Amino acid sequence: MEDVCVFVEYNGQWDGTQSYVGGEMKGILVPESATYVGLFELVRSAIGIRGPAKTIVMRYGVEPGFPLVRIQCDVDVKFYIQLKKKDVHVLSKFPITIDVLDESAAEAMPLELGESNHIDVQLPTEAVQSDEAIQHVDVRNWTFPPPPPHIPPLAPHVDESKFTGDARQSNENSIAASIRAHSIANYTTSQYVNVPSSDSVSGSLVVADYTPVTIRINSIFENKKLLQYHIHHDVMSKHYQFKVKRSNSTLLHVICIDIEKCQWQLRATRMRGSKLFVVKRYDDVHTCSIEIVQGHHRQAKSWMIGEAWRGKEAALTSLRGDDAESYNVLPAWAEMVKRKNPGSDIDIETDSENCLQCFYMCLVASKHDWHYCRPVIVVDGSALKAKFGVMLLAACGHDANGCIFPLAFESLAIVADRHKGIEFASNLVYPDAAFGICVQHLAANLKTKYKDFKGPLKTYFDGAARSYLVNEHQRHMESIRNRNPDMHRYLMQADPTKWLRAYFNRRRYAIMTTNIAESLNNVDRKAMLMLVGFLVEWLRELQQRWFVARREEAIKLTSKLTPKVEKLIRTNFSVGLLVTPRPADQFEYAVTNNACQIWIVDMSERTCTCRRFQLDQIPCPHVMAVCNHRRIDPYNYCSNYYTKDYLYGCYSSVIHPISSTDGWDVPEEVRSQIVNPPKTKRGPGRPRVRRILSQGEEHKSIRCDGHNDVDR
Numbered sequence: 001m002e003d004v005c006v007f008v009e010y011n012g013q014w015d016g017t018q019s020y021v022g023g024e025m026k027g028i029l030v031p032e033s034a035t036y037v038g039l040f041e042l043v044r045s046a047i048g049i050r051g052p053a054k055t056i057v058m059r060y061g062v063e064p065g066f067p068l069v070r071i072q073c074d075v076d077v078k079f080y081i082q083l084k085k086k087d088v089h090v091l092s093k094f095p096i097t098i099d100v101l102d103e104s105a106a107e108a109m110p111l112e113l114g115e116s117n118h119i120d121v122q123l124p125t126e127a128v129q130s131d132e133a134i135q136h137v138d139v140r141n142w143t144f145p146p147p148p149p150h151i152p153p154l155a156p157h158v159d160e161s162k163f164t165g166d167a168r169q170s171n172e173n174s175i176a177a178s179i180r181a182h183s184i185a186n187y188t189t190s191q192y193v194n195v196p197s198s199d200s201v202s203g204s205l206v207v208a209d210y211t212p213v214t215i216r217i218n219s220i221f222e223n224k225k226l227l228q229y230h231i232h233h234d235v236m237s238k239h240y241q242f243k244v245k246r247s248n249s250t251l252l253h254v255i256c257i258d259i260e261k262c263q264w265q266l267r268a269t270r271m272r273g274s275k276l277f278v279v280k281r282y283d284d285v286h287t288c289s290i291e292i293v294q295g296h297h298r299q300a301k302s303w304m305i306g307e308a309w310r311g312k313e314a315a316l317t318s319l320r321g322d323d324a325e326s327y328n329v330l331p332a333w334a335e336m337v338k339r340k341n342p343g344s345d346i347d348i349e350t351d352s353e354n355c356l357q358c359f360y361m362c363l364v365a366s367k368h369d370w371h372y373c374r375p376v377i378v379v380d381g382s383a384l385k386a387k388f389g390v391m392l393l394a395a396c397g398h399d400a401n402g403c404i405f406p407l408a409f410e411s412l413a414i415v416a417d418r419h420k421g422i423e424f425a426s427n428l429v430y431p432d433a434a435f436g437i438c439v440q441h442l443a444a445n446l447k448t449k450y451k452d453f454k455g456p457l458k459t460y461f462d463g464a465a466r467s468y469l470v471n472e473h474q475r476h477m478e479s480i481r482n483r484n485p486d487m488h489r490y491l492m493q494a495d496p497t498k499w500l501r502a503y504f505n506r507r508r509y510a511i512m513t514t515n516i517a518e519s520l521n522n523v524d525r526k527a528m529l530m531l532v533g534f535l536v537e538w539l540r541e542l543q544q545r546w547f548v549a550r551r552e553e554a555i556k557l558t559s560k561l562t563p564k565v566e567k568l569i570r571t572n573f574s575v576g577l578l579v580t581p582r583p584a585d586q587f588e589y590a591v592t593n594n595a596c597q598i599w600i601v602d603m604s605e606r607t608c609t610c611r612r613f614q615l616d617q618i619p620c621p622h623v624m625a626v627c628n629h630r631r632i633d634p635y636n637y638c639s640n641y642y643t644k645d646y647l648y649g650c651y652s653s654v655i656h657p658i659s660s661t662d663g664w665d666v667p668e669e670v671r672s673q674i675v676n677p678p679k680t681k682r683g684p685g686r687p688r689v690r691r692i693l694s695q696g697e698e699h700k701s702i703r704c705d706g707h708n709d710v711d712r
Contacts, residue, residue, distance in 0.1 A: 003029040004084045007095035010047045019064070020097050032081055036074045049100060057099040071096070206276060210307065212237075215266070219279045224252060227268055227277045229307070232299045240264070240286050241298050252277065257298070258288035323388065324677045326533035327356055331673040333536060333658075334361075335666045340656040343367065354674045361536065365547060365653035366405070372649035373397040373405045374641045378438075388677045390532070400647035401562035403550065439465045442494065450487050457483055461491075468611035532677075537658075544655040554648035560635050565642040568618060569634060576624035589629075591622040601626050606637060618642065 005027060012023025028046045030039060043058065058071040060080065071080060084094060206220045207213050207230065215234055221227035231254060235242055242264070246253040250270040256262035267281040317323075334346040343364035349357045377395050384390045397405040443461060446453045453461075457480060464476035481488035530538060559566050579599075581589045587604040599622045600609045607613060612620040617639030619627065627634040640646050658664075 003031055004081055006030050006084065007092055008043055008046055008098060009095050010049075010098040012097070014068070014097070020061070020095070025095070030081065032085075034077055034081065036072070036077050039071070039077050043096065043098060047098060049098070057101065058096050059099070060094045060096050062094075215279060215282060215284075217279055217282050220271075221268070221277045221279075223275045224249075224270070224277050227252060227279075229304065231266060232301065232304050236297060236299050236304075238286075239290075240288070242266075243298075256286065256288055262286055262288035264288070320531060320534070323531055326531035327675045327677050329533035329661070330356075330359060330536065330675050331670050332661075332664055332666045333533065335670045336658045336664055337361075337363075337540060340658050341365070348675060350675060353676065355676045356678050359532075359536070361539070363540065363543060363655055365651075365655045366543070368653050369650045370397065370405070372641070372646045373399055374639075384529075384532075384535070388680060390678060390680075392535075399550070399650040400565070400642050400644070402564050405650055442491075446487065446490070449490065450484060452484065453487070457487070464491075468615060540655070541657070544657060547651045547653070547655050551648065551651040554644060554651065557644045557647070560644060561638060561642050562644065562647050565618060565638065569624075569638070572619060572621045572624045573628070573634070575621035576628060579622060579625045581622075581625045581629045583629075589626045591625055603637075613637075 006029075008026050008028055009020050009023055010026075012020050015021050024047075026046050028042050030042060034042070040056070040058070044056065049056065059068045060071070061068055069076075071077060080094070080096075206222055207226060208222045210226070210229060212233055213219070213230060215230060221230065231242070241257045242254045243257050243259075244253070245255050245265075251268070253267045254265065256264040263283050264286045265281065265283050266279065268277045268279045270277050330348055334348060338344050338346055341364050345360065345362045345367070347358070347360040349359075351357055374397060377397055379393065379395045384392055399405045439462075442465075443453075443458070446461065450457075460476045460479045460483075464473050464480065467473040467476065477488065477491070480491070557563075561569065579591050579593045581591045581601070583589050587602055589601045589603070591599045591601055601607070601613075601622050603623075603626060608620055608622050610620055610622060612618070613623050619634045619637050623637060624634055627637070
C-alpha cells in the first residue's frame, strides 16, 4: 500500500469564511491503512505537541461555506484517505488543521452551528431488487458522505426487516458496537444524538432528554423509561388515553383505550446490545370518541406530574429566586424601611430553630394618620399561594370616603369573621374594644347549614341584623322563628350583641361587614404567589401609591364632605321633604309622616329615635327635615370623620421608598440574622388564586350595557 501525502496546519485559526489563516504548515506521510490512533500520533509527533488526546482536535474543510469535518475515529480516517486519493493531483487540498484546547473547553465543546444532524446513506441500485439480492449485498461497495463534526461514525443504514438470519444479527451487532464505541454523552449537549436506525434512507436521532418531540416510526429513545415519558406526554397534550397491551424488557406495545373503535397503537422494541428503544409501528390517527377522555386522565401518573412540577419549580427559582432564601431578606428589609420611615413598627418573631412564626408591619404613616379614620377596624386573613403555608392577616379602617385605610383608639370597634383566633387576640390586645361579627360571614354559615336560607328567610335575617331599633329587630327574629325554629336558636347562640346593630354597644358607623378587608385581599391576590421578600415590599409600595393618589384626590375636593357621604346627605334631604317637623322647644322636635309615625329629634343631644343619627353620625331624613325647618347647616351635624379635612389628614403623611438590595447598608448583626421559612407546608391540590366571593357578593360587569350589541 502507498502512503498518502497530507499537509498539517497548526498555530492558526479559522476565519468566518472557513479559511485557516496564520500559523505554520508541515507535511506528513500517512499509510493507507492508518487508524485514528496512528494518524493522531503522526500529527502530534510532526508538530511537537503534548497533552491529553481529548484536547487535540483534527479537522479539515471541504468547500468554502461548508461545515468543517472533524476526524475522531477510524472510519473518519479511512474516509479522509479515500478523499485524498481521489484528489491526488492537488496535493495541498484538504489539509488537516490542528486546534489545541484546554481540558475544560474540550469537555464542554458544543456542536458547530449549521451542522447537519443526519447522515444519508446511498445503496447501490442493484442492491434493492429482491430479498435474495439484499442478502448478498457487498456492504463494502456502499458510499457514505462525510459525517458532520462532533458526530460519531455510523454503521450502514439498511432496512432490517429485509434481513434474515445472520445478516440481520450482523447488522444489529454493528449498530450496537458503533453505539458502544461512541458514547452518546460524549458527542452532544442537545436532546438528540445521531445514531443509526433501521431506516434504509436516512439516519435517526436518539431522543436523550425530556424535551417534547414528535414521535414517528424509527424514532429512537435512549431507554424505555424515556420512551414511556414521551408517549404519556404526547397523549396527554392531545387529550387521548391508552393502555398497555404488552410490556417487558425488550418490548413496549400500547393501544388506544377504546380498542373497539380506534386503531391507534405504538410498538417499540429494544435494539440488541443496547438500551435504546426504536419505534417499529406507530398508527397515530385516533378515531375514538371524546367521551373516552372525560374525567381524570389515566396517563396523568404521579411520576409524570412530579417531573412537570419540578420543572416549573426550577423555572420559577431561576426567574425570581428560592422561596426559602427570600425569608432571609426580611431582617435587612425591615432595617431599611425603619431607617427611611422612622417610627414604623416591624417585628419578626422566630422559634428556637429560627423558623418564622410572625411578621408584623405597621408603617408610621398609618400610625400617625389613623386618628382621622372612623374608629372601626375590620380584620380578615387570606392564605398565600407560595410554597409554604403562610397566612396574610390584614387590619384596615375606613377613611372619610369609605375607602380602605391600611393600618389605638378610645371607643374602638373591631369587626371580623367568627374566627376564634381573631376574637381572642382582639380581647387580649384591646380589652375595652367592642368585637363585632361580620354579617356576611354569618349569612354564609347559615346558607351552608340551612338549605332554605333564601327568599323570605334571608330578607328577615338582613332586616334583623341591620335594624336600628330593638322592636324592629325582634319582629324580624320572630318571623325567622316561625319559619325555622332551629335557625332562630342558632342565631341566638351567636351572641346577638356582636352581630345585631340594635344591640351593639359601640358605634359601627354603618360598617356591618368585613367587605373592605375582603377588598384588600382581592387587591392582594396578584401578590399571593410572590415570595415573602417581594411580598412585603409590594405591600409597602401599594400603601405608598394609595397615600399619594388619595392625598391628591382630597386636595381636589370642593365639597365639605366626601363624595359618598355628600350623596347620602342629598338623598336624606329629599326624603326629609316628605315628613313634617313640629317643635317642642328650640332643640326638640316631633317629626311625623303621612302614616302618623312619630320620631323624636333632639338637636342638642344629637339623637333621633330612629337611632340612625347617633349610630352612623350622619343626619337622618328626620334630622334633615329639622335642619331645613330651622334653616341651619346640616353639615355641622355630620361627624368629622366624613369631612374633606379628615380625608386629607388620613393621607397627609409620606411613605418613603427604599432602594434595591444593591444599595442597602445594614449592620452586620442584622445581615447575619437567619430567618428560615415556617415548618408548615402548603396543602395538596392546585392553589386557588381568585378569592371566594362572600355571601351576597356578585360578579360585576366592567362593560356598559349593550356592549357589542349588533342592534346598536
